[in-house]
Amino acid sequence: MTDYDLQELLDELDHRKTHGGAYHRYFTEPDSRALYPKQWAFFDAGAEHRQRLFRAANRVGKTTAAGTELTYHLTGRYPAGWVGKRFDGASAWWVGGKSSETVRQILQPLLLGPIGAFGTGLIPEADLDHGSLVDAKKAATPVASFRVRHVTGGWSLVEFKSYDQGRQAFEGTERSIWCDEEPPEDVYSECLLRTMTGGNVLMLTFTPLKGASKVVLSFSRDGLFEEGTIGESKHVTTCSWDDAPHLSEKDKKELLSSIPPFQRDARTKGVPALGAGAIYPVPESDIVVDPFSLPRHWKRSFALDVGWRRTAALWGATDPESGVLYLYSEHYISEQVPAIHAEGLRARGEWIPGVIDPAARGRSQDDGIRLMETYKNLGLDIEKSANAVESALFEIWEAFLAGRVKVFSNLTSFLREYRSYVRDEKGRIVKENDHLMDCLRYLWLSGRDRAKNELEGLKPTVLNSLPNVGARW
8 A cells, every 4th residue: 555545545534533424525515516626527427438437646536536426326325416327226336456455454444434433434324234244343354345225225235356366356247346546457357347237337546557558548549548538438537636626735745756756647647657667767748748840950860660560650850959859750550561651651751761670570681671672662761770779778768868859749659659668577678569669769779860851851853953042051
């Protein structure tokens, strides 16, 4: 359990000592919708979306928000102005967390209160079936399940589960499910099956500390981590520290100072973090810039990574005054022949020179050379790139840190790969969805040496036909 989750829990328990009951201060104050629009957006989206993700920063109230909604469903008592999901009668739920310890220390006290004081959590004491909690009270053991009285007279059921129990623990009958903290992919897939029928729902609340994982990417729109409706049944609500009025500027400053730089975007904005094995542990906020019109005298080049499943290219332009390399365009297409790719590459400027993966994605060196000749014959000015790996990665990392490489914000495929470009537990580069990352390496190693500006790239016959060229450049 992190210090942030512990403090959030302690704050909540302190509040309960004086206020008690199921209605948290975030959602009962007269102007709560204005104060906490993100939490209410998460609630409201339940009316139309079976899967909802509250992807949020630490300490903004995401766990408490989902726990509060769960209480409404269990009891059937919805607050005034509620337009989200409603259950007509009692419902059955699984509540899952990362481990049995986090379930016991965070989720159980949040909903029930601590052992010996059940009824001081979000769920009012009068609604609890205390008979279902007898074993926990006697032995002071973790709660496995409990029942809550619904206003229709039935009993709602909650069962606690943890991801460390494995996927098998999430097999079984249909259920509504709340996953607090990001579940492993296999657990998430199993949860989807459990919620497909019977009007059940799946709520997820987490800070995306695993980066662009498969679960996180499944809630993205073409690799963009935005909020709103995703596909037919999914909805994402994002929430940052700026959306949490209970956090003072002093709180934010103190918290920020204790967060590692590579986790700051995730913990303060809800933006997927760089993983623990990130090859470039530099926050996106430090490298991303808004697109702008490139001056024509800046030198440009591109790098090409070839493959049938995915062919990628990346363009860079260097500011001659600052020396900063701006990555400004990308090509990212699968299952097409070279002629189609070449047409797309030439469209960025036939005069722009490039470099190509010397091995051409898993082919022999000779095949790679033949592919290079194919692209040359299709009108590209392209040469083989150098292929150093570790030294180039270190140089690029240093350049990111120093602000000497910037990325246009509309390079969505590049940023998606950047978030998931990691090493495994043995320190090896994970060679999966890394096409543009390889392009960056080729561009850094060899592309910059081939770069030209528009005037230098023009053919002599075209150049000679331009009047007063020297006066314009």
